[in-house]
Amino acid sequence: MSEDEKSLAEKYAIEQVNHYKEKANHNKFESIWCFKSAMVCSLLCPLFVSLGEGIWLSKVIPSLLSAFAAFSTAWLQLRKPHALWAVYRTAQRKIETSLAHYQFRVGKYSGMSDSIKEADKLLISEVTNFASEAHNTWAKNVPDASSLNKTVLTGKE
Template structure:
């Protein structure tokens, strides 16, 4: 199969590389924000949806970690009790389950999906509430500069969310201490 030769600039809104392939130059969020930036309300809705998707992802992670940890730790005594003299079910399987449980608990403490879930959901709800206030002209969106006010509030929420999210990231010292002493209760 022969590659089609393209001239640089022949692809609208694209650029040619090596004169054979057109590659679209966008970042992960570029397309979303370009269309969302048309109106402050569209921007607010797009940011709320993006934050909501992150909240959903962390909700799923939190539930998976909790269910796995609970099931694995509950299964350990069952395997030991039912094993008799069998090495695999009496020692190997419970040991592996205990090690996996400890690893999952440590990951949960590092990633903090429950806290992230709560954080993202709170900011999603703040943006949704502002969208309703904006739609119905409720203070602070009852003046002539309501578009600027909404855009400024969305931008501030994004900055506040980033600052709070950074607080959930463990520091190098916390990671080092956790690796030396093990998970904390």
């Protein structure tokens, strides 16, 4: 099917798939990068402390590595890119599934081959429901100020 033959509903669904794919890829990269940097920095610190000579190799570099490892770990715990990655990838897959069902007129769309407008309405309804579901799941991961203050002040959740 050419780009001109696609309905507005189908184009909207494809845009949403691309939107969630981009967000999922970003959070995947961020999650893996922070995890790897925390691991590498944590493993390198003792080597510099024990094998380094002089103030730069035995004190400054290990301190910087330790600070970077702590930052990466805190970023993973507060921002939770791994959880966001799952939320966005799930939304992407649900929309892709609904779009495939729409395009091949299976599942909920099976009796709608004559009525494109009904199928378009159902597709838009499902895509917006998935987007709303993703937002609601994402919103649960946002730390609120009171829990952050409690964690910072007491060190406990």
